[in-house]
Amino acid sequence: MLRAEPLLRVDLMVLASEMQDAALALARYGEFNPVSCSQEALTDTPAAAYRDAWLEADSRLSKLLEQCGDTGPLEVPMEAEAPTLDDLQELNRWLKDIWTACLACHESSSQTAEAHARLDALADTLATLEPLNVDIQRLFHPNSLLAIQIGSLPAAAVRRVTEALSMTGHVISRFGQAGDQVFVVIAGPRARHDEASGMLVQAGWHELPIPEELRTDPQQARAWLLNERTRLNEQAKDQCRYLDALRERHGARLHEARVRLALARPLAEAATQGISGKGGLAALSGWIPQHQLSALRAMLNDRFHGRYWLAQREPTAIEAAEAPSLVRYPAWLKPFVPLVRSYGVPRYGEFDPTLPFVLIYLLLFGAMFGDVGHGAAILLLSMAGRRRLGTLAWIGMAAGAVSMLFGLLYGSIFGYEDIIAPLWLSPLHDPVRMLSLAVGFGAAFLGFTMLINVYNQWTAGRTGEALFESSGVAGLMFYLGAILTLASLSGQATASLPGALMLIAGMATMAAYKLLTSEAGLGERLLVTLIETVETATSLFSNTLSFMRVAAFSLNHVALALAVFTLANGLDAAGQGITLVLGNIIIIVLEGAIVAIQALRLMYYEGFSRFYHGDGREFRPLRVSTGRP
Amino acid sequence: MSAYLNTRVSLLSAHLWTDRALEELAGASDEGMADMLSRHGLAQLTPNPEDRPGQSPAPHSLEQRIVTQLLDETRLLIRPLSSEARAFLTYWTARFEMTNVKTLIRSKMADERPAAILSRLTPMGAFGRLDHQELALAEDVAELFRRLEAGPYAGIVRHARRAFEQSQDPFHLDAALDRGYYDGLTQRARPLEKTAGDAFRALMAHLIDRINLVWLLRYRFNYRLPPAQVYYLLVNSRYSLTGPRLQELAALDSLEAVLLALPPPWKERLSDSADIAAIFATMEQFAAQEARRQLRNHAPEIARAFAYLILRERDLRSIRSVLRGHHLGLDVADIRLALRRNASELH
DSSP: OOBOOOEEEEEEEEEGGGHHHHHHHHHHHOOOEEEOOOOTTOOBOTTHHHHHHHHHHHHHHHHHHHHHOOOSOOOOOTTOOOOOHHHHHHHHHHHHHHHHHHHHHHHHHHHHHHHHHHHHHHHHHHHHHGGGTOOHHHHTOTTSSEEEEEEEEEGGGHHHHHHHHHTTTOEEEEEEEETTEEEEEEEEEGGGHHHHHHHHHHTTOEEOOOOGGGGSOHHHHHHHHHHHHHHHHHHHHHHHHHHHHHHHHHHHHHHHHHHHHHHHHHHHHHHHHOOEEETTEEEEEEEEEGGGHHHHHHHHHHHHTTOEEEEEEOOOHHHHHHOEEOOOOOTTTGGGHHHHHTTOBOOTTSBOOHHHHHHHHHHHHHHHSOOHHHHHHHHHHHHHTHHHHTTHHHHHHHHHHHHHHHHHHHTOBTTBSSSSOOSSOOTTTOHHHHHHHHHHHHHHHHHHHHHHHHHHHHHTTOHHHHHHSTTSHHHHHHHHHHHHHHHHHTTSOSOHHHHHHHHHHHHHHHHHHHHHHOOSOHHHHHHHHHHHHHHHHHHHHHHHHTTHHHHHHHHHHHHHHHHHHHHHHTSOHHHHHHHHHHHHHHIIIIIHHHHHHHHHHIIIIIIIHHHOOOBOEEOOOOOOOOSOO | OHHHHHHHHHHHHTTOOOHHHHHHHHHOOHHHHHHHHHHTTOGGGSOOGGGSTTSOOOSSOHHHHHHHHHHHHHHHHHTTSOHHHHHHHHHHHHHHHHHHHHHHHHHHHTTOOHHHHHHHSOOOGGGOOSOHHHHHTOSSHHHHHHHHTTSTTHHHHHHHHHHHHHHOOHHHHHHHHHHHHHHHHHHHHHHHHHHHHHHHHHHHHHHHHHHHHHHHHIIIIISOOOHHHHHHHSOOOOSSSOHHHHHHHHTOSSHHHHHHTOOTTHHHHTTTOOSHHHHHHHHHHHHHHHHHHHHHTTOOHHHHHHHHHHHHHHHHHHHHHHHHHHHTTOOHHHHHHHHHHGGGOOO
16 A cells, blocks of 8 residues: 555567457456567567557547447457457448548538538628629629639738738728638739739638629529528538438447457557567567466466466566556545545655555644534535545545544634633644644654655665755755754754754765766756755755644634624624624635645645655556447 | 756757867767767767668657757756746747648648558657647548647648648648748747847847748749739748838849848848858858857847757757768768758758
């Protein structure tokens, strides 16, 4: 629970003709995390074509299923076999045919929409020209000296086009807009029409063809427009019919394709990591939990009856840096895991901070939001909404319970400080002690994070970093020295000399190590050393003071309640009741959320940033997909 | 933060190459080359044994490694910058993503397999905003455009798609993408020109004036496009070559006439240039001088960071020429000649 499970690196060699079955068997086994094969002698990539075909087929199927809506859970028969490369390629070709037909429908639909927009523009043009009593036929006459074009342009291009057209003696006038398309009339000397046309093409110009009907009688023109709209609507209906019929016509086969692609997925996924081979052999490499080795052998014997070769070894130091991290948590801890994983995944061998995170996070939340009444409200609301909130409800329940506990310690219930006696101390009545305790807790917390960092670095073989870095032993020595010195100067301890010695020794060690290990010119190294040493000192100081917020929020909680009481006391009985209820709701929702975020911030920035790299890799075993492909 | 960034830029500037160092690199042995590259913070560009002619190529191409280097250094520089400056330098890296967009579109036109397309795209690391796999798996160009138009470069791509649909000419596509990108860059530069003043504006002016003049000459006299179309294809500019000035230049009939009509100081600087490549090289040389001046002076931090990145990219283009020449087994004299010519490569 505090560290990732020990893993074994395995190389499984099978016949290339059976590699899809091997990958499927490993997916059903459920404990094999594929990685690229490191055997240099195996230079072929026998699964590359399989992976490419699967990627294409899967992409096409996903797009088709968006049309069909067949995205529910998938039953994959236990005895079903993975498709061969030929099967997969045939399936891919069929999916391509279907999707291409769908695309043609989509393309046609968007063309129909554009045609409707053009008809609208034509109708607008007609309406504009009709009252002017202009002879349209004459206006568009091909032998006229004046060339007139009606069409659309992207709105963003109009200014530039206007400037460019002025170079050819053309003028432009806009008369409508649909979306980002502007409808315009362009007029200019016919002799220079060609000069303008190339530019218009570049600008995305769409000419509106003016049919003969529109150039004659307005009545005829309107009838023509109506007919065109009817024709386009019929065309659109045909396209919709094809898409609607897609599920009916191909639904069963598409569902079968889902199953076959789910069976092919393990090999495609493993091939994405890299499957090597030579001749008729293929090698699948990956990580498995150490204690699962015998189960793996049993499964392979059962499935391949000796037609395989399996090698396993513990990870080397280099491999360990790349190994995924598999941590199994007890059920009660699982709801909190996403809060830690949102920061990052622990490296293989790195200390997993989930358990201390949960304990300290809840402690901080309770200390900042200690109130029996408000805690109980959070607890009850989380319990009531646990179906809707899912695992989040468990976090709410735990936070509510801890808040109640601290409420008893502080003697606070719905902000009232005089109903129950504090079992420990009341923040309002002893704020200085509260502040001192918060800073003391912060110092202990930072020291703890440094110790974890030393452990992490040491177990990873980075002895130098463990001993001499700012978050290592040298940093810890510097920090403790600084605390002792400050405590002695303020009269709370009598160890100023040892403190000063520890401080100087720690700082000198950190600086010397940084200077020696930086890879740069001397000037840059000196600069980096200076900046980072000063930064270490200032950040430790500010990180420690940052914990004062724990005391500040505990006081803030009481102060908010007092503000609500003061407001309520100035009102009549009804107003008082409403103010008290609303005030408490605001305290629970608003302050509760702020405190939850502040506690998370303290954990991430003052804690995790010191020891937790969070750049590990999640253990992702091959699995048979049962959801949407 | 300002002092930190300025110090960081000054330290990085020590890695910039002089012309003499580049000539030395061209004549260096394998070991000498590795040593020189390492001393300039470019150890990852050291030629691998498998890069030798006749051997299988390295997993990541030299171009991809160069882009990765530039992206790494940009990431280092943008951390302490303000949001506007950070947005500008982030967009500056989007040039490489626009190259990926062009690769995707051309590959789809050629009906290439997704795996082949993916291998040619430049990984953008933390600066990547496109889902390469999803785009490579688009069924055809139409679907690819639809997906791109739902992404971060929707405006640029939509415009390019419309131009392409009307003409079916890949030139229109590339020209629209390039223009759209640089229009976006000048828009993002505008607020910084107010805060970072003349230093930053001078760098932008050199960049955009060079792009506009070279494009104008190329479109007008190599591709024989009409003046209005040439003007439309240029970047909106507020620098030495303003919109009205570019309209006048685009209407002229010869390269010589354009050079004579240029405003000072470009008229004097380019009077001896005989062709577009020489014009580009001269303008880039002056841009590099300006960038070095900003690095030496107490220019605002964004100006110094941008100046460094301009110079670093120029160096890396030269190093690419040297390494390619070395890989192909060319004579040192030819590589040095290419070094002098490599400035003619356009953006």
